Amino acid sequence: MAYPKRDRDSRDDREFSARRRPALPANDKIDFNDVELLKNYVTEYGKIIPARVTGVTTQQQRQIKKGVRRARNMGLLA
């Protein structure tokens, strides 16, 4: 049976729009040591939120990942 093609972009917006956080300016770098900033990009359980929800660039998401993993290693984040 042929199903109608799903509009993925609007579906993602509907699912995640309530959780979308303000995006940073695209040129801004993430400070790895700024734990308060990094807390904006993890869930209540400490999991990293995907970039499609937060609206950050790919490069910023990589920096967030690096910072969160370092902070976890040093007990600053769960």
Next chain:
Amino acid sequence: MKKYEGLYIFSGAAKDDVLEGYLAKAVAEITRLDGKVLAQDVLGKRAFARPMKKRDNGVYALVRFELDPAKVGELTNRYKLVEEVFRVQILAVDERREAILAAQREAAAKRAEIKAQKEAAAAAEAAAAAE
């Protein structure tokens, strides 16, 4: 010689004088390998976000130093033998990146100041209009 930044965690039960001894031991390892300590700062006692090795808190300290890159591995291994150092994270300092981050913070502070001034002016106008 390259610049590094070490984030140390010492036992949370350590008092000031004992903590100084612990920090001195950690710094001695750096000078032992012909490193040069540039700055050191005790960040204070902090609770861990999750228990680590059955401990709930620790005292954090930051040490900035210069060392031959070939000796960093040896330094890390030495710290595994030093009981006073609970955990250590040694990272290379990227000065260009730090300059960019400092400029970003300044720009953000200026934007916040301008916004605060505009809000104050708007509040004053609203108060004058109300009168």
